[in-house]
Amino acid sequence: MAFEASLTWLLQLSFGFFFFTFTALFFILSILGFFLKLKPCCSCEICQSFLTSSWTLEYNNLCDWYSHLLSKSPTGTIHVHVLGNVITANPENVEHMLKTRFDNYPKGKPFSAILGDLLGRGIFNADGDLWRFQRKMASLELGSVSVRSYAFNIVTTEIESRLIPLLSSVADKCNNDSSGSLDLQDILRRFSFDSICRFSFGLDPGCLRLSLPISEFAAAFDLASKLSAERAITTSPMIWKLKRFFNLGSEKQLKQAIKSVHELAEEVIRHKRNNARPRSSHDDLLSHFICTTDDDIFLRDIVVSFLLAGRDTVASALTSFFWILSKNTHVVEKIREESNRVMGQETEKMVEFAQLREMHYLQAAVHESMRLFPPVQFDSKFCEEDDVLADGTFVTRGTRVTYHPYAMGRMERIWGPDCLEFKPDRWLRGGVFKQADPFKYPVFQAGRRVCLGKEMAIVEMKTVALSLIRRFDIQVAMARAPTFMPGLTATLRGGLPIVVRERKH
The missing domain is CATH 1.10.630.10 (Cytochrome P450)
Structure with missing residues (x-):
């Protein structure tokens, strides 16, 4: 009986040590992953605001902060270096991604991994021939x-x-x-x-x-x-x-x-x-x-x-x-x-x-x-090979490139000085509805992946x-x-x- 009790105690101790080791490893790798992903050495204003969450002092929603940044950018494009993400509200860039260089901007493996367990090989999680x-x-x-x-x-x-x-x-x-x-x-x-x-x-x-x-x-x-x-x-x-x-x-x-x-x-x-x-x-x-x-x-x-x-x-x-x-x-x-x-x-x-x-x-x-409140506020692709967007932005291979329909609906350069107003009449010509350019209104995506x-x-x-x-x-x-x-x-x-x-x- 004493032997069995000792064996049980040793097994419990071994399991406890095993669990503690892997838990510690999990946290160490998590912290390492955090620093590798965020590259916190970036001291630009956008990255620092993101890292410290100081943007929340002025904005309730991340999409509103991005809309502000994109409206102030001369090209309608910004870099969030700590996320490895290029974000754009420029219709020419959207057309470049979704039509001109479509094959260079697939959903990519990072996105597929996120939804892969739920959607498997379904159409919204697939690229290429599939x-x-x-x-x-x-x-x-x-x-x-x-x-x-x-x-x-x-x-x-x-x-x-x-x-x-x-x-x-x-x-x-x-x-x-x-x-x-x-x-x-x-x-x-x-x-x-x-x-x-x-x-x-x-x-x-x-x-x-x-x-x-x-x-x-x-x-x-x-x-x-x-x-x-x-x-x-x-x-x-x-x-x-x-x-x-x-x-x-x-x-x-x-x-x-x-x-x-x-x-x-x-x-x-x-x-x-x-x-x-x-x-x-x-x-x-x-x-x-x-x-x-x-x-x-x-x-x-x-x-x-x-x-x-x-x-x-x-x-x-x-x-x-x-x-x-x-x-x-x-x-x-x-x-x-x-x-x-x-x-x-x-x-x-x-x-x-x-x-x-x-x-x-x-x-x-x-x-x-949906111009002001698109059901999908942003959509990302991953750049396959080095590229230059229509506005001159250089994109390195593997970079996440995000176009932002929520922000695009709030761009004065796209919709005019009344862009923040809800005005259905902007869609009518002589009382008849007229579709907008899908690349300035990519609420349903555009190009070859249009919904x-x-x-x-x-x-x-x-x-x-x-x-x-x-x-x-x-x-x-x-x-x-x-x-x-x-x-x-x-x-x-x-x-x-x-x-x-x-x-x-």
Whole structure:
């Protein structure tokens, strides 16, 4: 017995020493990684402000500080040396990256590593031939009239059967108690998740039912997206990679969340394989893609990528749209006037697809909102070989190059002296909507990587916005300017509290 006790004690001591050694190694490497990544010897004003966080004395959001710096730069480009990052708000540079020298500016391995566990080989995490194959496949499907019609029907059904009944029930409470409020950001995220799951998988999570249930799939997906995004803001990739290797902290949570997402996706794919039927124009995206590959893991990665892009971006754009409308009530009235001319005054009637195309002011208002509050505030590529940008900026191989749609929407040299004002009319010519140069408005990227779901996303935004504007009076119960949480898309910290009431006619 004494021998066994001694052996147990020795094993515990050995394990303790082993754990202590690796924990110490983890912290040493983390600190080393911090200094290697940040190169704190740089004494320029921008780097020092970043390192000391002194920019927070004047700005609530990092994107606002970058917007200020970029507006003051003669070329619209800045260097954050400690991050190895060139940031630009120059449309000529954006065109250089996304079109002229497209092959020299892939997403790159650093970006792919951040999202690789969640998205695998999906289109939004791929480069080269793999990206081209998926791009071609997705273009054929998303460009078809039948698929777009199917998506529109899902959106209108979700609005009629869930979104409007939910807001009507809240409006009744607000009429009786003016202090009642609702987080519109949360509601829009639930709506978008239900819609994109039905469109992508043929799966209905039911997040927007009146009881507002907590979906395990949605919760796992949210957590996986959030923790994947947090990898990008660590001081060194070595930190999260070590945490992943030892299965510690946030990386342990991320692993579990991704496992839940992947397991459900794989279960749905197996079910569709086992219950195969002739493909129909009324099928979900998975049913269209499933005929193109026998690799179910690859198929899973593709569909999870579409879930990520289709849910968060639309919800983010709509949240910002309703926030900015609350500060510009005259725009709300003009949208209502336009819709009455096209649809008549019956507010309970759902808009038809053809009618949406006639509403140029609504189209302008949606685009103007995303000019100031793009759902993806910045996007980065990695330079493959030494290059010179259009404005003369030299970029060394391996440098991260970021174009910044949020800042670009605030550039006087691009949009004029009224660039900070919300003015939908800037998009109209003789009352007709006119698209902007995509390289000065890269909200949906531009060039060869332009978003394939752009038109579907805009139709969804317009349909939701119009349905709520015609039916309800929505008052935002938040006086402060938006502050954003770190993430893959722009998310308002604290949500968007609203008071909603049925309109009186």
